[in-house]
Amino acid sequence: MTTRAFGLLFVPVCMWILLAAHSPAYSQDFERGVVAADHPAASEAGAEMLRRGGNVVDAAIATSFALSVVRPASCGIGGGGFMVIWDAKERRAVVIDYRERAPLWASREMYDGRGDTADSESASIRGGLAPAVPGTVAGLCYAAESYGSLPLNILLEPALRLCETGVPVDEHDLEVQTSALKTLRKYPAYSQTYDSLLRLYLNNGKPWQIGDLFYSPQGPALRRIASHGASGFYDGETARELVRVVAEHGGKIGLDDLKVRIPAERVAVQGEFRGAQIFTMPPPSSGGIALLQSLSVLEEWEHKSARSLNSLGHNSPEYLHLLTESLKHAFADRAEFLGDSDFVDVPIQKLLDRKYAAETASHIDENQTLRPEEYGRFFGQDDAGTSHFSVMDHQGNAVACTETINLTFGSFVVLPESGVLLNNQMDDFAAQPGQPNAFGLLQSEANVVAPGKKPLSSMTPTILVRDGKAELACGGSGGPRIITATIQTVLNHEVFGMSPAESVSAPRIHHQWFPDELLSERKIETDVDEKLRSRGHVVEKSGGLAAVQAVAPNVGGTKLSGGSDPRKHGRPAGN
Numbered sequence: 045m046t047t048r049a050f051g052l053l054f055v056p057v058c059m060w061i062l063l064a065a066h067s068p069a070y071s072q073d074f075e076r077g078v079v080a081a082d083h084p085a086a087s088e089a090g091a092e093m094l095r096r097g098g099n100v101v102d103a104a105i106a107t108s109f110a111l112s113v114v115r116p117a118s119c120g121i122g123g124g125g126f127m128v129i130w131d132a133k134e135r136r137a138v139v140i141d142y143r144e145r146a147p148l149w150a151s152r153e154m155y156d157g158r159g160d161t162a163d164s165e166s167a168s169i170r171g172g173l174a175p176a177v178p179g180t181v182a183g184l185c186y187a188a189e190s191y192g193s194l195p196l197n198i199l200l201e202p203a204l205r206l207c208e209t210g211v212p213v214d215e216h217d218l219e220v221q222t223s224a225l226k227t228l229r230k231y232p233a234y235s236q237t238y239d240s241l242l243r244l245y246l247n248n249g250k251p252w253q254i255g256d257l258f259y260s261p262q263g264p265a266l267r268r269i270a271s272h273g274a275s276g277f278y279d280g281e282t283a284r285e286l287v288r289v290v291a292e293h294g295g296k297i298g299l300d301d302l303k304v305r306i307p308a309e310r311v312a313v314q315g316e317f318r319g320a321q322i323f324t325m326p327p328p329s330s331g332g333i334a335l336l337q338s339l340s341v342l343e344e345w346e347h348k349s350a351r352s353l354n355s356l357g358h359n360s361p362e363y364l365h366l367l368t369e370s371l372k373h374a375f376a377d378r379a380e381f382l383g384d385s386d387f388v389d390v391p392i393q394k395l396l397d398r399k400y401a402a403e404t405a406s407h408i409d410e411n412q413t414l415r416p417e418e419y420g421r422f423f424g425q426d427d428a429g430t431s432h433f434s435v436m437d438h439q440g441n442a443v444a445c446t447e448t449i450n451l452t453f454g455s456f457v458v459l460p461e462s463g464v465l466l467n468n469q470m471d472d473f474a475a476q477p478g479q480p481n482a483f484g485l486l487q488s489e490a491n492v493v494a495p496g497k498k499p500l501s502s503m504t505p506t507i508l509v510r511d512g513k514a515e516l517a518c519g520g521s522g523g524p525r526i527i528t529a530t531i532q533t534v535l536n537h538e539v540f541g542m543s544p545a546e547s548v549s550a551p552r553i554h555h556q557w558f559p560d561e562l563l564s565e566r567k568i569e570t571d572v573d574e575k576l577r578s579r580g581h582v583v584e585k586s587g588g589l590a591a592v593q594a595v596a597p598n599v600g601g602t603k604l605s606g607g608s609d610p611r612k613h614g615r616p617a618g619n
């Protein structure tokens with residue numbers, strides 16, 4: 045299961061060409077507000093709301109609905125997500141969790157004997173047993189009611205316009221189409237089983253050309269949301285079609301599942317780095333905790349060694365070794381302790397304790413990496429689709445929002461009348477206990493399937509605040525690579541003084557403790573890899589690692605700067 049699914053997700057990711065220095069198209073400065081998404085039309089949808097007098101949350105909601113239309117392989121109304129908002133006036137962070145949840149009948153045994161076969165992938169990856177109950181529409185409607193200022197029908201206007209005008213196909217669309225068609229060809233029954241995906245999202249199997257127009261089929265579902273709010277999705281025609289089509293594909297999501305749709309407001313996990321407050325995503329994400337753990341360990345290393353990370357040099361072997369060590373410790377803890385905190389006890393305070401960070405830092409050997417079993421043990425004494433966008437305004441308000449349908453084109457299950465493409469988020473659970481999931485992540489009992497439970501996520505929407513105003517909003521797409529790419533973006537901006545565009549474009553590494561390999565993007569010099577190998581790391585060259593969108597005030601604070609990752613061909617917009 046793992047290898048095939050991993051390839052499925054990462055073929056498109058690895059094909060993202062790591063461009064040399066960032067192209068100016070990926071970076072732009074604005075006076076009053078900025079939106080950086082991974083598609084230009086989605087950034088523009090948010091910027092339109094800012095121009096029409098909307099706030100950052102209005103901009104985020106319009107961007108998200110537009111992304112459902114223009115990045116359907118990554119995220120959308122058939123998926124879920126997390127939104128972190130910084131309200132500069134009230135000086136408070138708001139976290140909205142609209143992650144998908146397991147159906148009410150789900151059980152830890154539901155995938156037993158349903159792994160990969162010669163004819164199909166695991167049932168947690170494709171088909172009617174793969175989707176968890178979608179949360180995006182509930183989350184966006186809740187955000188609009190609670191924190192937005194414009195009516196929902198206005199927020200949906202850009203998305204609906206994009207359905208009607210069509211969207212020019214870009215390089216990312218070519219990549220995801222190639223990847224999905226390869227899978228459909230590999231399993232002969234798939235073309236019939238997933239004929240709606242083939243017809244409505246994959247140009248009937250005919251390769252796209254750059255500039256062809258893609259007409260999203262989501263208009264009917266989006267129009268019902270514009271007219272009836274969340275009920276337009278969770279009741280009525282879309283809901284009935286969802287229940288029927290999932291059953292036709294061998295799964296079961298009932299109307300009762302669709303009634304449990306209130307998103308959770310959660311308390312952000314919070315930390316500090318170089319004097320900035322960090323507000324990021326708590327469980328059911330593992331990303332925020334891992335980000336705070338890693339940054340704390342690096343800061344504690346600075347204190348202990350009386351040296352600064354800057355002095356090591358950006359992407360030097362010494363710096364990358366330290367970074368990797370902090371990541372390996374954080375991912376080992378992720379594997380052991382993290383799950384949906386509504387169902388399992390996640391020791392958040394202990395994981396984020398500065399003393400624990402200091403102790404971890406003291407175990408870092410600057411000359412040698414440790415054996416895998418030597419990570420995560422200290423605490424023990426007392427387991428792509430996806431899209432991220434960031435919004436900021438001149439008053440210091442910000443939104444960091446990451447949304448997903450999990451793997452590229454999710455479960456492949458499409459509602460032919462409504463156009464909705466359903467997620468395969470069930471694979472983010474430890475679906476086959478003891479086996480790594482599609483991202484190669486090992487996970488514990490804390491993340492086994494249970495009715496109504498949310499699968500553990502790596503999505504890491506993050507906002508840094510200084511003196512009450514947002515200083516950086518960022519996050520990314522790419523499974524567990526989200527965590528490591530977001531951490532490196534924060535470090536690039538806060539430690540090495542890079543602009544948002546430079547921060548998201550710079551070459552990256554990734555380590556998730558298991559498997560024990562250090563992925564190094566092609567732009568990282570060979571001699572740097574060699575020096576990392578000499579410290580015991582198993583270094584593998586890699587194509588693009590995750591895609592990050594970041595926004596921040598420029599140096600001097602006169603403008604707002606947006607950076608969309610060249611790895612996914614987005615472009616910021618603003619006013």
Ligand code: GLY
Pocket residue numbers: 430448449450451469472500501502503523524
């Ligand atoms: N489905 C990817 C994540 O939530 O981490």
